[in-house]
Amino acid sequence: MSKPQEVNSAEIRARYPDVFNRPGSSRLTTPVVLAAALAVFVFGLIDLDFSPSRLISGLSQLGWISMMMIPPDPGSSLPLYLKALGETLSIALLGTTLAALLALPVSLLAARNVVPSIILRFPVRRFLDSIRGVDTLIWALVWINVVGLGPFAGVLAIAVSDFGAFGKLFSEAIEGADQKQVEGIRASGGSALHEIRFGLMPQVLPVIAGQVLYFIESNTRSATIIGIVGAGGIGLQLAEQIRVLEWQKVSFLILMILVAVAAIDFISGKLRFAIIGRRAVA
Amino acid sequence: MTLAVAILPEQQLAALNAAYRKAVARKRLRLLAGFAVFLAALIVASIGAEVNLRTFFTYFGNFISYFDRILTLDSGQRVWTNVGEWFWGWHKWLKLLGETLLISYVGTLVGSVFAFALNFFAAENTSPAAWLRFTVRRLLEFARTVPGIVFALIFVIAFGLGPMAGVLAIAIHSTGALGKLFSEIVENADMKPVEGIRSTGASWVSCMRFAILPQVSAGYASYALLRFEINVREASVMGFVGAGGIGQELIVAIRKFYYSDVSAILVTIIVTVFLIDITTGWVRGRLFGKEART
Numbered sequence: 001m002s003k004p005q006e007v008n009s010a011e012i013r014a015r016y017p018d019v020f021n022r023p024g025s026s027r028l029t030t031p032v033v034l035a036a037a038l039a040v041f042v043f044g045l046i047d048l049d050f051s052p053s054r055l056i057s058g059l060s061q062l063g064w065i066s067m068m069m070i071p072p073d074p075g076s077s078l079p080l081y082l083k084a085l086g087e088t089l090s091i092a093l094l095g096t097t098l099a100a101l102l103a104l105p106v107s108l109l110a111a112r113n114v115v116p117s118i119i120l121r122f123p124v125r126r127f128l129d130s131i132r133g134v135d136t137l138i139w140a141l142v143w144i145n146v147v148g149l150g151p152f153a154g155v156l157a158i159a160v161s162d163f164g165a166f167g168k169l170f171s172e173a174i175e176g177a178d179q180k181q182v183e184g185i186r187a188s189g190g191s192a193l194h195e196i197r198f199g200l201m202p203q204v205l206p207v208i209a210g211q212v213l214y215f216i217e218s219n220t221r222s223a224t225i226i227g228i229v230g231a232g233g234i235g236l237q238l239a240e241q242i243r244v245l246e247w248q249k250v251s252f253l254i255l256m257i258l259v260a261v262a263a264i265d266f267i268s269g270k271l272r273f274a275i276i277g278r279r280a281v282a
Numbered sequence: 283m284t285l286a287v288a289i290l291p292e293q294q295l296a297a298l299n300a301a302y303r304k305a306v307a308r309k310r311l312r313l314l315a316g317f318a319v320f321l322a323a324l325i326v327a328s329i330g331a332e333v334n335l336r337t338f339f340t341y342f343g344n345f346i347s348y349f350d351r352i353l354t355l356d357s358g359q360r361v362w363t364n365v366g367e368w369f370w371g372w373h374k375w376l377k378l379l380g381e382t383l384l385i386s387y388v389g390t391l392v393g394s395v396f397a398f399a400l401n402f403f404a405a406e407n408t409s410p411a412a413w414l415r416f417t418v419r420r421l422l423e424f425a426r427t428v429p430g431i432v433f434a435l436i437f438v439i440a441f442g443l444g445p446m447a448g449v450l451a452i453a454i455h456s457t458g459a460l461g462k463l464f465s466e467i468v469e470n471a472d473m474k475p476v477e478g479i480r481s482t483g484a485s486w487v488s489c490m491r492f493a494i495l496p497q498v499s500a501g502y503a504s505y506a507l508l509r510f511e512i513n514v515r516e517a518s519v520m521g522f523v524g525a526g527g528i529g530q531e532l533i534v535a536i537r538k539f540y541y542s543d544v545s546a547i548l549v550t551i552i553v554t555v556f557l558i559d560i561t562t563g564w565v566r567g568r569l570f571g572k573e574a575r576t
Contacts, residue, residue, distance in 0.1 A: 037391070044388040048381070048445040048526070058441035065440060090330035097324060133555040134548060137431070137519040141536045146344040151331040156338075225429045229522060229533075232331070235432075239523075242435045250436075254428060261427050 069251035081237060081253060085260055087151045088233035091226070092219040092264075095158025100212045103163050107170030108196065113179060124167075131164030136222050140231040151232025158219055158226070169211050170204070177203040209275045217261075217268045224257050352545040361542055369546050375531065379554055381445055382527035385520065386513035389449045393456025394506040397422075400457070401464035402490050408468055408476075410486060418461075426458025430516055434525040445526025452513050452520070460509055467501040468494060503569050507562045514558050518551050 013020045074081055108114045110124045140157035147153050182199035190198065227235025234253060241249040290298070353361050361368040369375075400418050402408045409415035430451045437447035475493035484492070521529025528551060535543040 040384075041388060041391055044384040047384055048388065048449060050446055050449075054441060054446065058437070058446070061440040062437070065436065086330050090327035093323060093327045094331055094333065129556065130552050133515070133552040135515050135519045137522060138532065138548070141533065142348065143345075145536070146348060147337055147341050152333055152337065155331050155333060221427070221429055225431050228431060228435070238432060239435060242439065245439070254432070258424070258427055 065247055068247035071248065072252035072255050073248040074252045075246075075249055077237075077249070081234065081256060084227075084234040084237050085256055088223045088227070088235070089220065089260070089264075091151050091154040091158060091231075091233055092216055092223040094155045095223070096162055096212060096216045096219050098155065098159035099162035099166050099215075100208070102159070103166035103170055104208070106163075107167045107174060110167055110171040111174040113175055113177070113182075114196065114200070125171075128164045128167040131160060132168065133164075134161065136161040136226060137229055140226040140229050144230055149230045149232075154223060154226045154231035154233055157231055158223060161222075162215060162219065166211070166215070170208055173204045173207045173211070174200060176207075206275060210272050213268045213272045213275070217264050220261055220264045224261075351541045352548075353542075355542050361545060368542055369550075371531075371543065371546070372550075375528065375547060375550055378521075378528040378531055379550055382517045382520075382529075383514060383554070383558075385445050385448045385527050386452060386510060386517040389452025389517070390456050390506060390510045390513050392449070392453040393509070394460050394502070396453070396457040397460035397464050398502065400461050401468060402494070404461055404465040405468035407471070407473055408490065408494060422458045422461040424458070425454050426462065428455075430455035431519065431523060434520055435523050438524050443524045445520075448517060448520035448525030448527060451525060452516060455516075456509050456513060460505060463505045464498070464502055467498045467505075471497045500569055504566050507566050507569075511555075511558055511562050515555060518555075 106124065106128070110121055110128060112121065115121050115124075136157055139161045140153060143153040143156040143160075147156065177200050181203065182195045185195050185199045223233050223235075224238075225235045227233040227237070228239040230236065234257060238250065238253045238257075241253060355361055355364060355367055357364075357367075400422065403410070403414050403418040404422060406415070409418075433454050434447050434451035437450050441447045441450065471494055475497070476489050479489050479493045517527050517529075518532075519529045521527045521531065522533050524530070528547060532544070532547045532551075534540075535547060
């Protein structure tokens with residue numbers, strides 16, 4: 001074996017000028033971007049009233065609160081909490097299903113390979129975007145105005161805000177589908193509806209089923225909080241107990257939410273793999 | 283060219299046909315059973331969620347007319363006929379919107395710094411010890427499973443009303459979400475550079491700095507930007523529980539039935555979310571090349 005060559009840094013510098021002699025503009029980019037980001041951060045801290053004293057007193061308060069939370073204890077309201085949890089799960093399931101049913105036809109209108117005309121597609125897409133731009137909590141407030149306080153408003157809120165998300169996701173799945181099947185059906189004389197039913201749907205339904213299951217899972221999380229504005233479920237109990245400073249009950253409710261979400265994660269993960277197989281999800 | 287279509291003998295064909303039918307029938311049965319279970323779950327859920335179709339149809343008109351009302355000015359005209367009157371509070375709203383953006387910016391930045399500090403301990407291939415990995419992972423899981431607004435509710439009591447509680451809530455939630463995503467990027471990184479650097483006798487910190495970080499930093503930036511986008515939406519409702527931003531103004535307008543204000547604030551929020559989506563999408567595209575949005 002040959003002996004390792006003597007390293008001559010001057011020679012290496014001369015051989016790779018692009019690495020060692022980068023122009024000033026490209027060297028400066030990173031520090032300038034970092035400095036700007038930091039400047040905005042500091043401005044933000046000042047503008048949002050951050051002060052060390054507030055932070056410290058708040059943290060000590062927080063420590064006190066956490067001490068009060070132990071041990072978690074539902075008191076005598078365990079049946080009430082279980083009912084609220086059931087309500088939350090119902091809201092998530094119904095809301096997601098409703099959203100999926102509504103979004104499927106609309107997503108066809110937003111897909112490039114189904115509706116080639118941009119004039120028709122554009123308003124549908126912007127409509128879906130605007131629905132998505134509004135948070136679920138805001139939709140919950142709107143529906144409370146319409147059907148009154150309670151879990152039904154929650155179902156409708158989840159349905160509407162997921163409708164926007166599903167419309168986009170479904171239309172992307174449809175655009176990703178293979179066109180050859182559709183062409184085959186067109187060649188054999190099928191109508192546009194036949195093309196969708198026999199060419200597209202068999203390809204996209206498993207993808208859609210996976211997404212719906214995933215959303216049921218993530219909506220369990222959203223459904224836990226819409227109660228905070230009065231749309232039913234466990235969030236209502238949580239917000240109430242926080243307002244009256246019953247910290248042991250609060251920590252018990254948080255634990256309940258964690259366990260429920262973990263359980264739903266587990267079940268829907270299993271179902272998802274059963275429907276579409278392991279490969280397609282990853 | 284000769285073409286031959288093999289035609290099987292009648293008996294064999296019948297047997298194959300029967301097998302096919304049986305397989306299809308079994309599949310159909312399974313599908314039907316799954317559907318029945320799902321339907322039953324829906325019925326149980328609709329009882330649990332107090333779904334009342336009669337209420338729905340009685341009040342559905344309210345939903346339509348709600349949009350009619352929020353698009354009408356006090357004078358009875360349509361909002362777009364008098365934009366100045368519609369956006370009468372734009373000065374205040376823009377300021378609150380700026381506050382919302384700042385809340386999500388500061389929250390995302392703090393969250394990503396914490397996530398960055400923790401993710402190497404949570405990733406399977408870089409974590410120094412199993413117990414450390416387990417602890418950090420459970421911590422991150424807790425931070426992202428508890429909804430941000432629940433943290434905000436608690437922080438409002440600890441830190442007082444105002445944007446500080448919102449920032450901290452967003453920071454904690456972002457730490458949990460980003461820590462998981464970051465550690466997944468690290469788990470996908472190539473370990474050969476790490477071996478190379480370790481063989482020169484470098485410490486764990488240098489291994490992370492010179493072998494892992496160059497591979498993963500673009501992915502970090504992309505996920506952090508995506509999180510910022512999500513956090514803008516989240517920060518827009520932080521005001522509902524008194525944690526700063528435009529949400530406060532919105533909830534007051536909704537509760538007090540200032541109809542045209544509701545639509546004006548909603549429009550400003552939607553436009554802002556659009557702009558942020560487009561800008562961060564563009565920046566991410568430049569950082570990362572074209573990549574599917576997750």
